[in-house]
Amino acid sequence: MKKAELPQDPGSLNKYTKEVCYVVDETGNYTTGLSSGWDIKISALDVTWSDIDNKTSDAMQKVKSGEVSPLFYYMQLRVMDLEIMAAYTGFWQWQIKRHFKPSVFKNLSDKKLQKYASLFEISLEELKSFNQ
């Protein structure tokens, strides 16, 4: 990539920092340049987030219709998966899957729920009263 062609398309990173890119100058020598972004990769991130947002609102619908517990919604919201949830809470993945069942979820002890609440950075009450 030539230095003069380094794209400067502002994306979400732009407010925080410019990024270093390696480019070739007029004499063919490598140098670095600062870029505020490239629309091609900005749209790659955009479609990724719109997919995450869709999955999160799907999860919300499933919680409302009583298919899954709020834990499933928060997993999507926090861009987690079973492996990450298990690593943070100390539960096994199969336990977490069970906790996704509304019937199991409503009987969970405060102690267990607190682990999830801390992970999702919400209060115990918020988690318990989510679907009421």
Added chain:
Amino acid sequence: MKIDFKHVQSAHCENGVTTNLLRHNGLVQMTEPLAFGIGSGIFYIYIPFLKINGGPAIAFRSMPGKIFKQTCNSLGIDIIRKTFSSKEKAGQFLDDCLKADQPAGCQVGVYYLPYFPKEYRFHFNAHNLVVFGKEDGKYLISDPVMETPTDLTEYELERVRFAKGPLAPKGQIYFPKEKKTVSAEQLKIAIQKGIKGSVRDMLYIPGNIAGVKGIKYTGQKIKKWRDKLGVHKAGLYLAQLVRMQEEIGTGGGGFRFIYGAFLQQAHQYVLNDELLEISQKFTTSGDMWRNAAIQAAAIYRGRATEQADFNNMGDRLFEISELEKAAFKDLSKIKWQ
């Protein structure tokens, strides 16, 4: 307490931490491209049975930690590297380093990094930064991908050092053991070693999912994605490929431009003009990766969604695979005086 540490922004976090730490410890010749090349950072792998955030697991660089380790190793620099099971001990060890005037490289997760934009905060645990002081209860942070140094509270730093999940850092801390200078001759030998390692990784790694064969394999897979996954999901997969290739940290073109810069800089130590010619091949490869990204974007933006468009994308990766194969073959034939 603030160590006189020079923050130099880099494209990639581990390159930057390696370069800045080594320069701090006396190795003034070190640059980001040299660290990347000596550390055999260039790579390609597509792991079909692994998913990252629901998308394909693709990497354009070697395993996290390798660049620092191999660069120091090849230059005969001993390193300290520690992980911790206790957060208190990890904090204590860091404070002791700072008291001893030693800036410390830390592996961290990005999800809880407050100075990253929300859109970039995935559960990715192999980010690297340097802690170079502590003032008013805040740690002074040199994150090499950021333009300027920043800071983190004790809680914030502890949290990212003990992020959980794949590649969990476990409080990992690392730095060169002693101040050291190296000769041009040592650098030359380290450059050769780095190049040989990359030739091995890219040409001779067994199986078909890694190295130049892995690029071709990905091209074959992409041609089948439309039928197998549907246009929408195939588009998301391609977006993931583009992010791994172009996002902050890569220097553009899936690290190929940094490697081109490395070969140019290597020429200062190894006077062989072939290095300059091969450098141009990596520039071409990086440009071809970026053109492929434009084609991928046409697909995930929904502007080109026919099978022919996926074939076009796959063919581009075939071409890149051939070009990189030729470039690494050229590197393998270089006569080291």
